Structures are given as C-alpha cells and as structure tokens.
Amino acid sequence: MFCFQCQEASKGIGCTIKGVCGKPADVANLQDTLLFVLKGISILNSDLKTVGKADKKVNKAVFDGLFSTITNANFDHTAFVIRIKKALKLRDELKGKVADAGLLISSHESVHWTAKTGEEFEAKAQEVGILSEKNEDVRSLKELIIYGLKGLAAYAEHAYNLGHEKQEIFDFLQETLAATTKDLSVDELVNLTLETGKFGVDVMALLDAANTSSYGNPEVTKVNIGVRNNPAILISGHDLKDMEDLLKQTEGTGVDVYTHSEMLPANYYPAFKKYSHLAGNYGNAWWKQKEEFESFNGPILFTTNCIVPPLENASYKDRIYTTGASGLTGAIHIPDRANGEMKDFSMIIEHAKKCAAPTEIESGEIVGGFAHNQVFQLAGPIVEAVKTGAIRKFFVMAGCDGRMMSRDYYTEFAEKLPKDTVILTAGCAKYRYNKLPLGDINGIPRVIDAGQCNDSYSLAVVALKLKEIFELDDVNELPIAYNIAWYEQKAVIVLLALLHLGVKNIHLGPTLPAFLSPNVAKVLVENFGIAGITSVDEDMKLFLEPV
Ligand code: FSO
Ligand code: SF4
Numbered sequence: 157m158f159c160f161q162c163q164e165a166s167k168g169i170g171c172t173i174k175g176v177c178g179k180p181a182d183v184a185n186l187q188d189t190l191l192f193v194l195k196g197i198s199i200l201n202s203d204l205k206t207v208g209k210a211d212k213k214v215n216k217a218v219f220d221g222l223f224s225t226i227t228n229a230n231f232d233h234t235a236f237v238i239r240i241k242k243a244l245k246l247r248d249e250l251k252g253k254v255a256d257a258g259l260l261i262s263s264h265e266s267v268h269w270t271a272k273t274g275e276e277f278e279a280k281a282q283e284v285g286i287l288s289e290k291n292e293d294v295r296s297l298k299e300l301i302i303y304g305l306k307g308l309a310a311y312a313e314h315a316y317n318l319g320h321e322k323q324e325i326f327d328f329l330q331e332t333l334a335a336t337t338k339d340l341s342v343d344e345l346v347n348l349t350l351e352t353g354k355f356g357v358d359v360m361a362l363l364d365a366a367n368t369s370s371y372g373n374p375e376v377t378k379v380n381i382g383v384r385n386n387p388a389i390l391i392s393g394h395d396l397k398d399m400e401d402l403l404k405q406t407e408g409t410g411v412d413v414y415t416h417s418e419m420l421p422a423n424y425y426p427a428f429k430k431y432s433h434l435a436g437n438y439g440n441a442w443w444k445q446k447e448e449f450e451s452f453n454g455p456i457l458f459t460t461n462c463i464v465p466p467l468e469n470a471s472y473k474d475r476i477y478t479t480g481a482s483g484l485t486g487a488i489h490i491p492d493r494a495n496g497e498m499k500d501f502s503m504i505i506e507h508a509k510k511c512a513a514p515t516e517i518e519s520g521e522i523v524g525g526f527a528h529n530q531v532f533q534l535a536g537p538i539v540e541a542v543k544t545g546a547i548r549k550f551f552v553m554a555g556c557d558g559r560m561m562s563r564d565y566y567t568e569f570a571e572k573l574p575k576d577t578v579i580l581t582a583g584c585a586k587y588r589y590n591k592l593p594l595g596d597i598n599g600i601p602r603v604i605d606a607g608q609c610n611d612s613y614s615l616a617v618v619a620l621k622l623k624e625i626f627e628l629d630d631v632n633e634l635p636i637a638y639n640i641a642w643y644e645q646k647a648v649i650v651l652l653a654l655l656h657l658g659v660k661n662i663h664l665g666p667t668l669p670a671f672l673s674p675n676v677a678k679v680l681v682e683n684f685g686i687a688g689i690t691s692v693d694e695d696m697k698l699f700l701e702p703v
Contacts, residue, residue: 157184158287161303162227162644163558165670170286177228178465185281186236186274187225191302192284193243194221195337196266198330200250205327207257215326216316217246218333222309223481227644228442229461232483237274244270264337296673297345298336300648303671304352305329307649310394310460311359311610313481317397320366328355346679353656356649360613364527367396372426373529374607379423380436381591382519387508388412390438390452391419392445393459394608395480401498402457403431411508414438416448417462418584421607424525437522438514441557441587446470451515455507457490458482461644462584475511477504522590524605528614531604532621538600539625542635546597547578549700550636552619553589554582554612555650556643562666563588566641568692570594570603574700578602580618583609583650585641612650616657631658637699638662639689642669655684663699665689 157179160170164177174180179187194217201214221239224230247267254261261267266284271277289295312325332348340348368374389411391402399415399422406413412435415422420437422428439448442462449456449472458478465484466473479490479499493499531538541547551573557563570579570589579589579602586605594602606614623631640662642651648669654662661684668677668688680686689695 157181157188157281158285159184160286160670161299163556163642163667163669164560168667168670170670179231180233182278183231183233183236185278185285186233186240188281188285189277190221190236190240190243191225192266192269192280193240193247194218195333196264196269197243197247197250198333199262199264199267199337200247200254202327202331202334203254203259203262204250204257207259209253209257210327211250211253213246214250214330215321217243218330219309219312219316219326220481222306222329223313223460224483226306226310226461226481226646228463229481230483231463231465232478232485232489233274234485235483235489237277240277266337292673293342293675294340294345296671296676297342297349299671300669300676301332301345301349301352302336303645303648304349304356304652305332307646308352308356308359310481310646311363311649314395314397314610315359315363315366317395318366318370320362320369322358322362325355325359325362349652350656352649353652353654356653357613357616357656359649360610360653363610364613367425368527368529371396371400371428374421374424374525374527375426375530376523377424377429377525378521378523379420380521381438382436383414383438383514383516384412384435385513386410386412386433386435387511388414388435388452388454388514389504389508390414390416390449390454390456391459392416392442392456392462393480393482394418394610395459396422396425398457398459398479398499399428402501403428403434404498405501406433406505407431409505409509411505414452414514416445416456417442417587418608419459421524421605421611424527424607439517441584443557443559448517449475451517453514454511455504457501457504458484475507518591523601524590524607526604526614527606527611528617528621531606531614531618534600535621535625537598539622541598541600546576547600548574548576548635550578550580550634551699552580552615552636552638552640553585554580554606554615555585555609555641555647557584557587557641558643558666560666563641565666565689565692567592569639569696572692572696575602578604580604580606580615580636582606582611582615583647588641609646609650613653616654616659619659620657632660639695639699640664641666661685661687663687663689663695
C-alpha cells in the first residue's frame with residue numbers, strides 16, 4: 157500500500173504498512189483498484205456523453221465509489237470487493253454501449269483490465285497505485301485533483317440523497333477523473349485544479365440549497381451537551397437525510413437521539429429542532445470516539461466518514477452501525493433507501509431500547525447556527541461593530557479536527573486572540589475552541605459556527621456580502637484572516653473552492669499535505685500565498701499586522 161491523502165500520512169510522507177487512520181494494507185489496495193476501475197468507467201461514460209448517450213447510472217456509481225475511499229469512511233474489505241465487482245460489471249456494460257454507438261473504445265488499461273477475486277484486486281494496486289505515476293509533480297497535481305474530487309463527491313452524494321443534483325457536476329467529476337489518466341502538462345493540471353475549485357463552490361452551493369430547502373435555514377441555537385435519562389442513539393457524520401429518517405423513526409419510541417462530531421449542526425435546523433427527542437450533542441470531534449462511545453452506552457450510527465476502527469476489546473464494538481458510503485468490518489450496515497422509502501433503522505432502535513442511558517461527560521450548552529441566512533439577519537450589528545472598531549478582525553478557523561498533539565495550537569490560538577476579534581468556523585475544527593468561555597462583542601459571540609465543513613460555503617457567502625457592503629474590489633481587502641485546519645479530502649475541496657473565490661494567504665495546518673511536491677507547493681505559495689503554521693505567538697503577530 158501507499159497512501160498519502162490525509163494530514164496524518166505517516167512521517168509526513170505516506171502510509172506504507174498500515175494507515176495511521178487504521179486502514180489495513182489490503183483495504184488500501186482495494187481502494188486503489190476501485191479508483192482505477194472508476195477511472196475506466198469515467199473514460200467510457202465521458203465518451204458516451206460526446207454523442208449524448210451518457211449512462212445516468214454512472215453518476216451514483218462514481219460519486220459513491222469515490223466517497224467510500226475518503227479517509228476514515230470505509231474499512232470494510234468485503235464491501236470493497238463487492239464494489240469492485242459491481243464496478244467492473246458496469247464498466248463492461250458501458251464498453252458495449254460505446255461500441256454500439258460506433259465510437260472507438262479507449263485503449264487505457266482501466267477500460268480493459270479485469271479480474272475476479274479479492275486477491276487479484278488487491279494485487280492490481282501494486283501497478284496502479286499512487287506511485288505508478290513516476291513524475292513527482294504530475295503525481296502531486298493529479299492526486300490533489302483526485303482528492304478534491306473525492307470531497308466533491310461526498311458533498312454531491314449528500315445533496316443527491318435530498319433529491320438535489322446537477323448533471324454538470326457529475327459530468328465534471330467523470331471527465332476530470334478520466335483526464336487524470338491522460339498525459340497532461342503541469343500547466344494543464346494546474347488549470348484543472350482551479351476548475352475543480354469552481355465545481356467545489358458549485359457543489360457546496362447545491363448542498364446548501366438541498367439542506368436549507370429541506371430543513372429550513374439554520375438559526376441561532378443553544379445545544380445541550382449534557383444527557384437525559386433515556387436510552388439513546390448517537391448519530392455521526394454529515395448526512396442530513398439519514399438524520400431525518402432516524403428522527404422520524406425514533407419519535408415516540410422512548411429512544412433519544414444525540415449528535416456526535418460533524419452532526420452537531422443538525423441541531424440548528426428548524427425541521428429537526430421540532431423533535432423533542434433530539435436531545436443535543438454528545439462529546440466532541442470524531443477522534444475522541446474511543447472514549448466517548450464507551451460512555452455513550454447506546455448504539456452509534458455512522459452516516460459518513462470519520463470512523464476510528466475500535467480496539468478488539470472495545471465495549472461498543474457491537475453497537476456500531478454504518479450506512480451510505482461508510483463501512484466497517486464487523487459492524488452492521490444499514491442498506492440504501494429503496495424506491496424513495498426511508499432507510500430502515502428499526503434494528504438500531506430495538507438495540508437502543510436494551511441499552512442504558514448515556515453517562516454524562518459534560519454539561520451545559522454550546523451555541524451555533526450562524527449559517528449565511530442567520531448572519532445576514534445580524535448583518536446590521538456586525539457591520540456596525542466593524543465600522544466602530546469593536547470588531548478588529550475575523551479569523552476563519554474552519555476545517556477539521558484530528559488527534560495530532562500539535563492541534564493544541566488551535567485551542568491556544570483561539571485563547572490568545574485579542575478580545576476584539578471573532579472566529580468564523582465550520583467543520584469539526586470548532587471542537588478545539590467551541591467550549592471555551594470566549595465571550596461576545598456587543599452580543600455577537602466570538603465564535604460564530606456556520607455548521608459542517610461544507611458550510612464553509614456560508615462563510616464564503618458572508619465574506620462576499622461584506623465585500624459588497626464595504627464596497628471593496630477584492631475579498632482580500634476585508635479584515636478576515638484564514639487559519640484553517642485540515643484532515644481529509646473534504647477539506648481539500650473546501651480549500652480549492654476558497655482559492656477559486658480568490659481568497660489569498662490561507663494558512664493551512666497543522667502540517668502541509670504530504671501529497672504536495674516541493675514544486676507544487678511553490679506554485680501554491682507564489683500564486684495564492686498559501687502558508688503553513690508556525691508558533692501561536694509568531695502567527696498571531698503576523699495575522700494582526702495591519703494590512
Ligand atoms: Fe470533520 Fe471528519 Fe467534516 Fe472532515 S468530521 S474531519 S473535513 O470528515 O468532513 O469536518
Ligand atoms: Fe495514512 Fe491518511 Fe491514507 Fe489513512 S488516509 S492510510 S492515515 S494517509
């Protein structure tokens with residue numbers, strides 16, 4: 157195996173024996189082979205599109221397949237063997253269609269290679285894995301694009317689950333995946349990277365529309381972080397449709413529902429707030445699950461990534477359920493929706509009824525729900541505070557949390573920020589400071605949480621609105637600094653989206669991606685002012701220098 161797609165890549169180079177994330181080598185290899193077959197599918201379907209005969213089935217096959225290879229999403233060996241078999245079948249079907257359309261069938265190996273067994277699938281990764289691209293810069297750019305596409309695929313899937321889709325996004329996904337099999341120049345790849353960012357903005361806008369039209373606009377909400385005395389289910393991940401189905405099915409059963417990690421923002425939506433058995437948020441960011449799932453006592457449902465494989469003797473091992481693109485060997489997987497019906501969560505609900513209520517690990521409330529619509533309603537006081545100098549600067553501290561010790565930087569940074577500054581956050585990065593007593597500025601909280609990582613879109617919308625209000629030519633003239641934490645590939649698409657919107661001088665930490673070659677990193681530094689982080693004090697000084 158060789159994998160360097162996330163911030164935890166071993167030694168800052170890549171994982172070669174087993175993932176730091178817990179991904180075993182055999183699963184890593186299967187993921188590489190699945191990606192290879194998805195490229196073949198994308199080549200064929202993109203060719204079919206040129207004669208108006210693209211197969212719609214490919215859309216979900218590609219985005220769901222890509223999503224399943226995101227860091228921490230799916231550790232299930234069997235699930236990948238099945239996915240590859242299905243993908244090969246679909247690819248061969250497409251090959252027939254290309255021939256029927258009188259088109260030339262691409263000679264790329266991903267269109268022709270075939271095998272039958274899991275062992276053969278694993279072995280193929282040795283030839284088609286990341287290191288098969290020998291030119292370091294081309295490899296770096298192609299992987300940067302592919303990771304952006306993985307993040308994009310995840311957001312497209314959440315929107316799709318809510319009935320929102322855009323064929324242009326699916327087309328771009330497939331055409332770009334197909335393009336990564338071609339001999340492209342560095343310049344062409346840089347352009348494709350930036351275009352990926354454009355589609356990143358589009359997909360986040362689509363998901364924003366899907367979420368808000370389905371569940372209303374997030375509103376300022378105090379979320380309980382203590383517990384009640386009922387048995388309960390903990391729901392993690394990002395999929396709001398799963399959240400809806402679970403809340404509907406648990407209503408009146410005596411089973412409460414708590415959110416974990418990235419599902420916290422579900423508490424901000426009017427349509428979910430009306431359920432009295434939505435009891436609040438339990439715990440912190442994803443990486444603390446080993447302790448928090450023990451004390452939760454009830455079943456846990458993963459709707460997307462950020463699974464930490466449990467230890468052999470973990471008490472909660474038999475309480476884990478997965479659904480959608482996520483998977484874990486030994487966990488029960490809840491199948492997809494059939495014909496517009498709800499997913500069937502009855503098994504989890506029955507399980508919960510036999511469990512003790514959660515053990516309290518903290519108490520009190522946290523505040524969130526500042527997505528764009530809510531912020532616009534508060535625009536008057538915010539603009540006023542900027543004009544009078546009560547707010548000196550905003551700090552976008554969005555992105556991911558993770559278990560690396562050096563992420564303490566973000567807590568310390570938040571604590572040391574001057575009292576006339578405001579943190580704008582989204583994603584699970586917020587757990588590094590959302591429980592600190594940072595106070596408010598004239599009633600405006602000093603931590604403004606827009607929601608999930610995809611709601612970074614909201615932060616961008618707010619920034620563009622402020623640019624308009626202050627009549628500025630460039631979004632970089634605003635008193636906003638970007639100190640972003642990343643972990644996995646959704647953060648990559650968020651970053652590319654921000655670059656597309658023209659945001660410069662983003663600081664990225666706790667470490668720069670292992671997949672950036674020195675030359676590609678140089679391009680990002682020179683053209684976009686991307687930088688890493690140093691010490692809290694040095695960075696603070698730098699960030700607070702007058703523009
Ligand atoms: Fe966090 Fe995990 Fe949302 Fe990521 S839960 S780390 S950026 O998956 O997706 O923010
Ligand atoms: Fe390593 Fe990250 Fe890949 Fe896991 S996803 S194998 S931690 S680089």
